[in-house]
Amino acid sequence: MRAAAVRGLRVFALNVVVLAAAWVVWDFTARAAHSSFFPSPVSVAQAFREILAAGDVQGHQLWAHIGASLVRVFVGFAAAAVTGVALGMVLGLKRGVYDSTKSILEPMRFIPPIAWIPLAIVLLRGFSRYAFIIWIGAFFPILVGTMAGIQRVSPLLVEVSKAFGARRPFIVFKVVTPGALPEIVAGMRIGLGVGWMCIVAAEMIGGEELGLGRLMMNYADLLRVDMVIVGMITIGIIGYATNELLLLLEQRLFAWRRAVKV
Amino acid sequence: MISIRATKRFTEQAGGLSVFEDLALDIPEGEFVCIVGRSGCGKSTLLRIIGGLETATAGGVTFGWSGGRTAQIGFVFQEPGLFPWRTVWDNVKLGLEIRGESGPALARRVNDMLDIVRLRGFEKYYPYQLSGGMAQRVAIARAFVIEPDLLLMDEPFAALDTHTRADMHVELLRVWQAFKKTVVFVTHNVDEAVFLADRVVVLAGRPASVRADLAIDLPRPRRRFGADEIAHQEEIVKWLSAGSEPQTSEA
Numbered sequence: 345m346r347a348a349a350v351r352g353l354r355v356f357a358l359n360v361v362v363l364a365a366a367w368v369v370w371d372f373t374a375r376a377a378h379s380s381f382f383p384s385p386v387s388v389a390q391a392f393r394e395i396l397a398a399g400d401v402q403g404h405q406l407w408a409h410i411g412a413s414l415v416r417v418f419v420g421f422a423a424a425a426v427t428g429v430a431l432g433m434v435l436g437l438k439r440g441v442y443d444s445t446k447s448i449l450e451p452m453r454f455i456p457p458i459a460w461i462p463l464a465i466v467l468l469r470g471f472s473r474y475a476f477i478i479w480i481g482a483f484f485p486i487l488v489g490t491m492a493g494i495q496r497v498s499p500l501l502v503e504v505s506k507a508f509g510a511r512r513p514f515i516v517f518k519v520v521t522p523g524a525l526p527e528i529v530a531g532m533r534i535g536l537g538v539g540w541m542c543i544v545a546a547e548m549i550g551g552e553e554l555g556l557g558r559l560m561m562n563y564a565d566l567l568r569v570d571m572v573i574v575g576m577i578t579i580g581i582i583g584y585a586t587n588e589l590l591l592l593l594e595q596r597l598f599a600w601r602r603a604v605k606v
Numbered sequence: 607m608i609s610i611r612a613t614k615r616f617t618e619q620a621g622g623l624s625v626f627e628d629l630a631l632d633i634p635e636g637e638f639v640c641i642v643g644r645s646g647c648g649k650s651t652l653l654r655i656i657g658g659l660e661t662a663t664a665g666g667v668t669f670g671w672s673g674g675r676t677a678q679i680g681f682v683f684q685e686p687g688l689f690p691w692r693t694v695w696d697n698v699k700l701g702l703e704i705r706g707e708s709g710p711a712l713a714r715r716v717n718d719m720l721d722i723v724r725l726r727g728f729e730k731y732y733p734y735q736l737s738g739g740m741a742q743r744v745a746i747a748r749a750f751v752i753e754p755d756l757l758l759m760d761e762p763f764a765a766l767d768t769h770t771r772a773d774m775h776v777e778l779l780r781v782w783q784a785f786k787k788t789v790v791f792v793t794h795n796v797d798e799a800v801f802l803a804d805r806v807v808v809l810a811g812r813p814a815s816v817r818a819d820l821a822i823d824l825p826r827p828r829r830r831f832g833a834d835e836i837a838h839q840e841e842i843v844k845w846l847s848a849g850s851e852p853q854t855s856e857a
């Protein structure tokens with residue numbers, strides 16, 4: 345326990361050092377570039393203080409932008425989680441269905457979410473447009489994770505259950521599902537990350553005022569690169585925080601897999 | 607009484623191999639039978655047919671009791687086959703859970719069973735925290751707790767080291783004597799068979815047939831290297847090699 349605490353402190357200290365080093369390098373580069381379009385870390389920090397204190401040019405608070413983006417991502421992600429797990433279960437359990445649909449599924453998987461934006465503009469309006477792009481981004485990692493997880497379930501466990509007289513619902517929900525769950529949750533974590541990355545691109549096309557992507561777009565039009573970087577950093581920090589949260593959840597959920605820890 | 611009259615051939619796609627033709631075997635209630643044979647002789651297939659995990663090409667198995675087959679059978683595999691996300695306690699209750707049992711009656715039976723296999727205090731452990739011998743004891747507890755009329759064991763101790771295996775033999779006999787259920791135990795290990803069984807059935811050939819059906823009429827606890835035990839072992843080895851065409855040499 346003590347060793348873990350010492351190690352945690354060490355990791356924290358190292359990260360502080362690396363952050364400071366990055367700050368120095370950035371500052372040095374900015375001075376060398378000597379351009380008003382390449383802000384120094386100090387001016388970005390000032391921009392941060394400015395938007396926190398006074399809001400953006402239209403008077404919207406930073407947290408309102410964050411909130412709008414988060415809601416869109418969570419709705420799109422929730423839809424992807426439900427559909428991705430459901431379809432992944434079907435395809436994972438029924439190999440024949442996958443084999444006969446892979447000619448459409450597999451190519452779709454490689455179309456980047458951003459490539460769907462023109463179609464989304466044509467076909468959808470408002471909120472559904474964002475949700476759709478997020479859904480596209482998050483769906484495939486979840487689908488693939490679910491299918492991979494099902495394949496990883498030990499056939500012996502299915503056999504043991506059958507030997508005890510288990511029927512199909514028991515095998516699907518009490519053997520295959522928990523066995524595949526680590527991969528399903530890992531797929532969700534990746535899917536949420538991809539979805540969060542897509543939000544900026546999705547919001548850049550929307551007509552709404554709120555959203556981190558919108559915020560960055562507005563300031564890009566005003567050539568306020570410092571504010572654009574504020575948006576970038578905010579997106580990065582929120583993505584990092586949600587990922588850490590899900591990792592923590594994974595560790596709690598899958599304590600039985602501790603053996604793989606090195 | 608369990609009566610086996612079965613033929614098993616693999617399908618043409620799987621090579622069309624005939625595992626056994628019209629194999630006949632009767633097992634009286636309460637008997638501890640070891641089926642001995644070289645690896646690949648079809649002894650596991652026979653066990654899986656008895657357990658309903660595979661179907662015979664022709665014939666089948668009739669049981670001397672009414673009701674479903676699987677509900678009355680406990681199966682122990684070579685690997686413990688524990689559910690890694692379930693604790694020891696939850697693993698042991700698996701069969702009862704599948705049967706739809708719950709409540710204090712279930713808890714009492716699981717706890718009693720954990721006492722019998724000496725795993726009290728380990729209820730909350732996950733399989734990765736157990737040694738190979740402990741994991742196999744959980745698998746045995748899981749099979750016995752449903753109070754099966756028939757226990758099928760497919761080389762359950764093959765993956766264990768010699769000492770653990772010897773302990774497990776003693777443990778298994780203790781549990782078996784407490785319940786007095788029919789046990790069909792598949793092994794390629796001759797001294798294991800003589801130490802455990804009331805009766806040893808030797809399978810050999812391709813298609814496989816019963817080469818010998820030997821009663822082991824020795825008092826328990828048996829000795830590992832007793833003269834009588836060794837005499838039985840030698841007889842089994844004789845039958846195992848008798849008439850075996852020069853096959854691929856195996857350890």
